[in-house]
Amino acid sequence: MPDWSPTAYLRYTDERSRPFAELLARVPGRPATVVDLGCGPGHLTGRLRARWPDADVLGIDASPAMIERASADNTDPHVRYEIADLRDLARGRASVAGADLVLSNAALQWVPDHRRYLAPLAAAAAQTFAFQVPGNHDAPSHTLLREVAARAPYADVVGAVPRRATADPAEYLDLLAAPGWAVDAWETTYTHVLDGPDPVLRWIAATGAQPTLQALAAHDAAHGTALHAAFEAEYGAALRDAYPERSCGTPLAFRRVFVVATRVG
Template sequence: MPGRTTDWSPGDYLRFGDERSRPFVELVARVPSAPSTVVDLGCGPGHLTAVLRARWPAADVVGLDSSPAMVERARAENADPRARYVLADVRDYALGRSAVTGADVVISNAALQWVPDHRTLLPRLADTAGQAFAFQVPGNHDAPSHVLLREVAARAPYADVVGPVERRATADPGEYLDLLARPGWDVDVWETTYTHLLHGPDPVLGWISATGARPTLDALAAHDPALRARFEAEYGAALREAYPERPSGTALAFRRVFAVATRAA
């Protein structure tokens, strides 16, 4: 998973593993290919390799991630002994500068939003795929969870440490269609809003602390662990108000945007 942070925490990320996995399952099901090689860009802790193996049992699967902690976890778990996990950056891959090169299918789940100006790389990433290029990115950066992150981080004393929190600009399906629809390609784009029912104390804070809020929390912790704790208390209170607990749990609406570009026959 690319990103400006000290490193990612596989354990925190997998706390809501089932909810985070569902979009990938639905993305993979829409890829109409029979590849012999698959590259998973931003593979994280390797927990989704089984989805690729179930879809394409005979394929050579390579997971690529820029996080040493994620690659180490993927290798240690070894959920698929036939898969390989490589430490590499998505931008380097797109530009042909990584040890891993093109595959029949190139796929990415909730990772490209961390790549600066990822939209300019999409045609290059598609060109590395012999059969299909597919990805999913969050489209919820104007949801209360992210708006409140930016608002609380902009207050004193946090703003002096973290500066403005970037609104990661993923696109709508139509824009991804325009970027990928070229001669020789068939493109399928869509969006889905999932409503996840989360449980436990401060579940929305737990969810976003492993992903969208991680760079902010890391910056505060590096400066002063007590400041991070103060921020989490303030941000957590705002999240509890925005996402009230119900008798059945805490509902988190999460919009995701999908694209599958397939080389025309």
């Protein structure tokens, strides 16, 4: 998959940060070592250090651009960043074993068949494994993305856009519940009020739609076409119908699923 844009991702920092704060609020204890899986541009590391100021933090992300941005902004000697694939960590090829807290915020949904990696990642944590994933794979923002991308002429360039479905809290509970573990699983639907022109398009263009948009932009550069602009216009119009602007702004309902698994006994 093409690399991410830290600048685009950080456009809605406050809204994207709220689930991270809710996740941290449910993590017990005082971990001395923390591994942040899918740390992105490192903008939330400060919250980890504020919650546990004595902890050493390792941020891991598969995106070179994200790690470059996080490393450039880092001035904390107790924080470091590395490029790695979550699947390799779960398979033991790059070890995070022994960290008191292993957590992941809005990253596991990008890992194909992510459910199979949850138990190995939990096993790597000495105390707690915690994660949050979007649960809005069937929201209009995503169904319209798949629908528009399946039309000509885009489909021949981008192929089928995958439905990156995450599980419900009960399924995650079943996957991680085991002797010696206490699992807290829940969900929250946020209603973000976004401002400006085409705010839902700008929101999803930085995350869920980015692979599609980058594929179209690459095709345009190679073949002299204008598919990227045409797709944005068509998809943006559909999003405006699905998410109409109100006097307060444009509401965007966004469901998130949370899990905190802690060793007990």
